[in-house]
Amino acid sequence: MGRTTSTARRSIVGAFAALATALGLLLFAAPVAGAAPDCNISRFTNPDGSTDLTGYLQCSGPSLSQTTVAPGDTITFSGGGFKGGSEITITVYSTPQVLGTTVADASGNFSVQVTLPSNLDPGAHRLEASGVDPSGSPLTVSLDFTVVSAGQTSEAGAVTPSGSLPYTGSDVGRIVGVGLAAVVVGGAAVWGARRAKAGRTAA
Amino acid sequence: MGAGGSTPAAVGATPRRVLGLAARPVGSVPVVVWLVGLVGALLVMGPALGPGSLLNLDLVVLSDPPVPAGMWGLGPELPRRVPLWGPLAWASWLAGGELVTKVLLVMLLVAAFAGAWRLTATLAGERGHRLGPWIAATFYAFGPFLATRTAVGHLMVPWVMALLPWAVASLLSPVSRRPAMVLWAAALGLCGVFGGVIAGAYVAVGVVRERSQWRHRPRRLVWSVALFLAVQLPWLVPLAVVGVAGTGRDLARASDFAPVLGSAADAARLVAGQGFWNTGFQIGQDLPWLSALAGLVLLASACLGWSRVPQGWRGPLGVVAAVALAVAVATAVPGLSSIVDDLSATVLGAPFRDSQRQLVPFLLLLAVAAGLGADRLATWRTSTPIAGSLVGIGAALPLAAAIVLAVPAAGGFGGQVRPVHLPGEWAQAKAAVAREPGTVLALPWFEYYTLDINRNRLTLGIVPSYFGGDVLAASDPRLTADRRREVADPRLDGVEAALERARQGEHVADALAAAGVRWIALQHDVDWKAYTGVLDDPGLERVVAGPSLDLYRVDGWRGPVAAADGSTTDATSVVSPLLRVDASGAAVLDRPYQAGWLRGWSAAARSADGLVELPAGSGPVWFWPALLVLAGDALALGAIGQSAYARWSGRREAQ
Structure with a gap:
């Protein structure tokens, strides 16, 4: 019994030492990375002024510092793909309101702070940057965001911009339930097997 | 051994020993394991099994896939899908590409499940419990890694993960089990560079493991390595031929595909098989903390199970897994990341730029060791019933973790993949091109865009795969704000210039004819209305018109x-x-x-x-370089034939 206890203790200590080492290595690497590309769907404005529902992949493309905001909030809107040094107009939709203009840097990228109108209704809205691409063709990049009543923006982390790639998934509660059920059933099975084995040994 | 299977002796053959363990024949995997694997695979595929095409990021499963030009060493795209996609295309002529691919995917998921079960049961030996192999199989075959990679069409991943658990013992014995090693290495290399390199990693470690044979059997060692290389030639030669001809001007790099690894929780999720660079496609992405917790539970269980991994396997499996993990997170290591980035911009490095994909050997070891860890807990002696119950629940936790990670994949890869029915104008357009074959220009000029016909999901442009033959399409994946061009097609300069003019309203039929373009397939997506010069060009004749696609004939096409x-x-x-x-x-x-x-x-x-x-x-x-490709294929077939004969005759002698 004493030998078993000692072996068990050694095993636990060894296992958790290995676990701590592995986690430590990963934690060392983790904060340095964070470099996964930020990908979104960008859309074009057609010559007739309409925007097609379909869009193209653009990584390290337009981004918003917050995707769930309150009316009157100031957020940072960044993007690229424009002609270097060209003027870019920032507009908020659904009801178009020009928020201002900025100038693309030499690489065609921009980053601008915009203050949202205080009369935006709660719900989905879109922020657009319009200008020209390096060939002089019209280019619009846009991102969707959600306006909530003041005081509700702390939920921002739970909201995905609809301008991002499709977000798929399942019901968390159901999965937790399945997991707990698996623990109970598995635990019972193991316990039963151990009792049966103990019974056979005793016999 | 208590894992539910019959012993090797029970099936009548002399028990073979592999790395010190009795090898478990395929037939010893209980039928229930195959059935559970099949049910799981059907649940994961779900609605994707229905009739229709499958489209999702790189997943482009169509009824009539073309034989890749890379089979002959023809560019301009780097041949990443050869040679496996050749036989797949040939099989599609018989049963249709959609059916063939769906059946193949189910088979691969089932084989991955049964393979992980068998490997864990083999390593558990007589001390094993019934629990461990099921945990390993569930996590390995239905976890977020394999589900995500399959959902986005990286079919080399399910191919490798299905074969690896069955192959690993032979790969680690390249000299003593040469015929089997060669056959498994050939099978893994069928999917191209990804499988070939993973096989090579295990073989390299196996060569070191069998170093005692170097002095006594140097010829056998050389012969083993030569045969291994020979069976990799079907992908190696086309890659070299296209690589020598030149790749894209500015290939995307490892940093463009960096795994999501920005926090400690991300690290735990990476362990669980998540971290795919394009987070919108990561299955289980909406369960961040649960996934991280499940990853930690499996890691803890694997640490407990490490000592149960038999001595002869621990080192080889551990070394390859450690290298795989290091490669996967290399973009995160200061100093190393820039080297990896530069290497990934070369022909040989390009296939490794999506570094998270290299996790496969790590996940195999994690799955097996986590299963063995649960086994160890399940058989732990305790002094009181309460302690016994707690240990029992602890042993079941890894199973719960594996199930929690697997559930989000159910129902068509978490709802990502649903059959798509292409509207009738697509078939009309394809028939028109088949009647008068020639180069097709694919518009809109994007490589990845959302398709209206595919629930507005992001997809690789499908025109090249749908029409086959020579298709001019955009090759900038837009992974950075800077424009990049992944393919060294020498026609792109002229065509892109013409398209820019078409956007300004100019008529460009003559310029397209000069570039050899006979057809324009204009999908009604993204900026298709912006090509105003195409829409009213008198040099273009619209021969097919539909709600999702128009096909234009270039009247000035000059002939082949x-x-x-x-x-x-x-x-x-x-x-x-x-x-x-x-x-x-x-x-x-x-x-x-x-x-x-x-x-x-x-x-x-x-x-x-x-x-x-x-x-x-x-x-x-x-x-003429196609002759080199054919010579490589012939050498590979010869090596496969020799090894198959040696294995067959060896088995006959053993009996």
């Missing part, structure tokens, strides 16, 4: 082989790299230029528009 004076010559393609062309003066062939084209024995040149400019003369027009 056109001379400067406007005269044309007939050309008949025997196979892609060989054409019968009538004798003529100097003329331009409507194929993208690549070094290696000959007319008879005279080298072709590159035309101003990036096409193949044939010298005056007669004789077949052929791409």
Whole structure:
């Protein structure tokens, strides 16, 4: 019994030492990375002024510092793909309101702070940057965001911009339930097997 | 051994020993394991099993997939899918590409499940419990890694993960089990560089493991390595041929595909098999903390199970897994990340740029060790019933973790993949192109865009795969704000310039004809209305019109082989790299230029528009490096034949 206890203790200590080492290595690497590309769907404005529902992949493309905001909030809107040094107009939709203009840097990228109108209704809205691409063709990049009543923006982390790639998934509660059920059933099975084995040994 | 299977002796054969353990024959995997694997695979595939095409990021499963040009060493795209996609295309002629691919995916998921079960049961030996193999199999085959990679169409991943658990013992014994090693290495190499390199990693470690044989059997060692390399030639030679001809101007790099690893929780999720760079496609992404917790539970269980991994396996499996993990997170290590980035911009490095994909050997070891850890807990002696219950629950936790990670994949890969029915105009357009074959220009000019016909999901442009043959399509994946071009197609400069003019409203039919374009397939997505110069060009005839696609014929197309004076010559393609062309003066062939084209024995040149400019003369027009590819294929077949015979005769002697 004493030998078993000692072996068990050694095993636990060894296992958790290995676990701590592995986690430590990963934690060392983790904060340095964070470099996964930020990908979104960008859309074009057609010559007739309409925007097609379909869009193209653009990584390290337009981004918003917050995707769930309150009316009157100031957020940072960044993007690229424009002609270097060209003027870019920032507009908020659904009801178009020009928020201002900025100038693309030499690489065609921009980053601008915009203050949202205080009369935006709660719900989905879109922020657009319009200008020209390096060939002089019209280019619009846009991102969707959600306006909530003041005081509700702390939920921002739970909201995905609809301008991002499709977000798929399942019901968390159901999965937790399945997991707990698996623990109970598995635990019972193991316990039963151990009792049966103990019974056979005793016999 | 308590894992529910019969022992090797029970099936009548002499028990073979692999790395010190009795090998578990395929037949010893209980039927229930195959059935559970099948049910799981059907649940994961779900609605995706219905009739129709499957489209999701890189997943482009269509009824009639083309044989990849890379099978012959023809570019301009790096041949990443050869040779497996060749036989797949051939099989599709018999049963349709959609059915063939769906059946293959189910089979691969089932094989991955049964393989992980069998490997864990083998390593558990007599001390094993019933629990461990099920945990390993569930996590390995239905976890977020394999589900996500399969959902986004990286079919080399399910191919490798299905074969690896069955192959690993032979790969780690390259000298003593040479015939089996060669056959498994050939099977893994079928999916191209990804499988070939993973097989190579295990074989390299196996060579070191069997170093005692170096002195006594040096010839056998050399022969083993030579045969291994020979069976990799079907992907190695095309890669070299296209690589020598030149790749894209600015290939995307490892940093463009960096795994999501920005926090400690991300690290735990990476362990669980998540971290795919394009987070919108990561299955289980909406369960961040649960996934991280499940990853930690499995890691803890694997640490407990490490001592149960038999001595002869621990080192080899551990080394390959550690290298795989290091490669996967290399983009995160200061100093190393820039080296990895530079390496990934080369022909040989490009296949490794999506570094998270290299996790496979790590996940295999994690799955097996986590299963063994649960086994260890389940058989832990305790002094009180309460302690026994707690230990029992602890042993079941890894099973719960595996199930929690697997559940989000159910129902068509978490709802990502649903059958798509292409509207009727697609078939009409394909038939029109088949009647009058020629280069197709695919618009809109994006490589990845959302398709209205595919629930507005992001997809690789499907025109190249749908029409087959020579299709000019955008090759900038737009992974950075800077424009990049992944394919070294010499026609792109002229075509992109023409498209820019078309956006300004200019008519560009003549310019497209000069680039050898005979058809324009204009999908009604993204900026399709912006090509105003195409929409009303009198030099273009709209022959098919539909709600999702228009097909335009370029009236000024000059013919397959056109001379400067406007005269044309007939050309008949025997196979892609060989054409019968009538004798003529100097003329331009409507194929993208690549070094290696000959007319008879005279080298072709590159035309101003990036096409193949044939010298005056007669004789077949052929791409001579295809002979190197054929020679490589022949050598590989020879090595496979020799190894299959050696294995068959060895088994007969053993009996």
